[in-house]
Amino acid sequence: MATDIGFFKKVHQVAAKIPYGRVTSYGALAKYLGSPKSARMVGWAMNASHNNPDVSAHRVVNRLGLLSGKHHFGGTNLMQQLLESEGVVVEENQIQNFKKYFWDPQKEL
DNA sequence: ATTCTGACGTGGG
C-alpha cells in the first residue's frame, strides 16, 4: 500500500528533495523524521537508495561535514567529485563552510 | 531464531 511508508522510504523522499549544491546530515534527516537517534538508519537507508536515482546520497554527510559514506560510492573519490561539481568545497574528505551549505529539512522544507 | 554489524549522534566519565 502506498500508505505503508517505512523509515527508509521517508528518508528517500526527503533526501530526494535536497537542493542542488546543498548538503545535509544524517542526524538532521533522522530528526526531521521524528527519530533523532536513528541517524544510523538514515545512512542505512542511503545504502538502499542505490536503487533510487532521485536520491542523491552524496549530498548527505555526517554532522561534521565528513564524507563518511564516500567508501560506498564506487570506492573512490566519486562522492567528493560530485559535490565539487555542484560547487561544494571539499577538502580532506570534509566539506568546507559546511554550515553555509547545510540544508535543514525542518527549516527549509 | 539469534547475533553482529553498520553511510550516526548524543551524553557521560
Add this chain to the structure above:
DNA sequence: CCCCACGCCAGAA
C-alpha cells in the same frame, strides 16, 4: 581533550 556506552532499525551470516 579523549574514550566509552547507549539508542535506533534493518539486513546478512
